[in-house]
Amino acid sequence: MSRTYRVTGINLKAIPLGEGDRLLTILTPEKGLIKAVAPGARKYQSQLRGRMELFVVNQLLIAQGRSLDKITQAETLISHANLSNNLGKLASAQYLAELALALALSEQPQVEIYQLITEHLGRLTQLAPTEPFFPLLTHGIFHLLVVAGIAPRVNVCCLTQHQILPQLQVINWQVGFSFDAGGLVSLSTPTSVPIDERMGAIELTLLQQLSAQTLPPDSTIFPEYISAATVGDAWLKIERILRNYTQYHLGRSIRSATLLDSL
Incomplete structure (x- = not known):
């Protein structure tokens, strides 16, 4: 059984986690609210950095974890940048x-x-x-x-x-x-x-x-x-x-x- 799933989601809450990660609460039409870790998202050179800001809408690939799921891919659909x-x-x-x-x-x-x-x-x-x-x-x-x-x-x-x-x-x-x-x-x-x-x-x-x-x-x-x-x-x-x-x-x-x- 696959341990990954795809959803579209908007980032509604983000808090720092560890040295460089970010814990996100994401609203998705498919699964409702989900919490997932964005590894290294607070690091300057991270590919996830801009995609994990508040109010960004992404197409996500997420790996299921024992305690927290992990975002492995993100493609931004809408950024709402000027808010x-x-x-x-x-x-x-x-x-x-x-x-x-x-x-x-x-x-x-x-x-x-x-x-x-x-x-x-x-x-x-x-x-x-x-x-x-x-x-x-x-x-x-x-x-x-x-x-x-x-x-x-x-x-x-x-x-x-x-x-x-x-x-x-x-x-x-x-x-x-x-x-x-x-x-x-x-x-x-x-x-x-x-x-x-x-x-x-x-x-x-x-x-x-x-x-x-x-x-x-x-x-x-x-x-x-x-x-x-x-x-x-x-x-x-x-x-x-x-x-x-x-x-x-x-x-x-x-x-x-x-x-x-x-x-």
């Missing part, structure tokens, strides 16, 4: 990678999560340096939650099942958001469910766009009197709400998100 040239894009990529690591499973196919993480990292890679990255980050977070089956309900009240439409014309209009209930809660409905967050019409309008395959331009969904700065602040709030919601349901913190808080 490291922009701190916001890099922090967003690390955030999505950490979330994918928390949601993906080992020893079984993870096609959807693999496709999503590569797709959203590709969008971040193509983002111009002057464009905001929070919309793309938030879009990726929501899509990963959908695939994991824990996405919040953002179109109807979780208690009454009635549709909730944002009222942009109503000053100080708000809707509740409950982590325990799993999404929106109408504030006009008496309930003992804790309301963890409150959001306005602008935040809800953006939140309801996240299930789409691609995000529409902000200018197409808001009237002219709503400024780009106001919309930008709304994206920040949505990320925070989704972050807290995700941490609540996963029972763990997203450590990569702390870098975003400093930007």
Whole structure:
């Protein structure tokens, strides 16, 4: 029986091992999460060196080992090289990678999560340096939650099942958001469910766009009197709400998100 196997994988985590090796956690569509050693990958002249960087997608030949598998060949398919040239894009990529690591499973196919993480990292890679990255980050977070089956309900009240439409014309209009209930809660409905967050019409309008395959331009969904700065602040709030919601349901913190808080 062959002791080697071939997979396509994206490097989501890397830590030093020994004097020159690197231990990688790789997300593959065929086998889910795998851990494998890249021998000598930290050495300057190693052929594996560049291929074992974070977010690189490789075609891999891996030898099975008693405790850890070993990468014997790697052919790079996508490098996502310019993510490291922009701190916001890099922090967003690390955030999505950490979330994918928390949601993906080992020893079984993870096609959807693999496709999503590569797709959203590709969008971040193509983002111009002057464009905001929070919309793309938030879009990726929501899509990963959908695939994991824990996405919040953002179109109807979780208690009454009635549709909730944002009222942009109503000053100080708000809707509740409950982590325990799993999404929106109408504030006009008496309930003992804790309301963890409150959001306005602008935040809800953006939140309801996240299930789409691609995000529409902000200018197409808001009237002219709503400024780009106001919309930008709304994206920040949505990320925070989704972050807290995700941490609540996963029972763990997203450590990569702390870098975003400093930007």
